[in-house]
Amino acid sequence: MNSLNDFFSYTIQHNDEYKITEDIKDVHEMDVRNFKNFMLENLHLSPSTINKVISNLNVYFKYLFSLKRTPEIPTLNINSVVVPKQSDFPIEVFQNLPKYLNSDLSIYTRLLILIISKGFNYKEAMEPDFYRTFNDLKFSTLEQKFIESYQAL
Numbered sequence: 001m002n003s004l005n006d007f008f009s010y011t012i013q014h015n016d017e018y019k020i021t022e023d024i025k026d027v028h029e030m031d032v033r034n035f036k037n038f039m040l041e042n043l044h045l046s047p048s049t050i051n052k053v054i055s056n057l058n059v060y061f062k063y064l065f066s067l068k069r070t071p072e073i074p075t076l077n078i079n080s081v082v083v084p085k086q087s088d089f090p091i092e093v094f095q096n097l098p099k100y101l102n103s104d105l106s107i108y109t110r111l112l113i114l115i116i117s118k119g120f121n122y123k124e125a126m127e128p129d130f131y132r133t134f135n136d137l138k139f140s141t142l143e144q145k146f147i148e149s150y151q152a153l
Contacts, residue, residue, distance in 0.1 A: 003056035010035050024064060029074045032057060036078060047081035054078055093117075101146040111150055114143060 011031050012019050018026040036054060039045045045053075058075040065073045093100050094117050101110050115125045118137055124130060139147060 003053045004060060006053070007032075007035055007057055010038060024070050027070070027074055028072070029077060032074045032078050036081075040081065047083040051080040051083070054080060098142050101142065107150055107153065110146065114146065 011027060012022070014034060015026065015028075015031050018031070032054070036050060039050045039053065054075060058073075058078075061070065061073045061075050064070045093113055097113070097117055100113050103110065105113075112122060112125065115134065116122070118134075120130075120133075125134075
């Protein structure tokens, strides 16, 4: 709903024809392109957020098209924004693990950092019996001290 509200608020301001009629038939591909550019250039939204909005609009317009409420699907030729891949994994956290385990970060964030440093991912950590695997691991004195502070909560 937020995607639709934002899009139509923008379109009312930037499409004179739609502003007058508020008829869905007056919404075109250029309106979606302009809104996409607005999100990129003015709002500086992340590529994944913009892609989510475009996807929401696409579902909406396809639905309207299937009901014959609009003669076109204005999102049909709108490409998603390329989401840059993270090429350099942030290893600094693991190189300075003691600093992060003792930082002001949430205790749960610090626990996840410790779990990842042991070679697991967050999905594995969320498994029901992961604590058994975790309890069998070997920990340094500092890591053990952190675990004890976590368990004391």
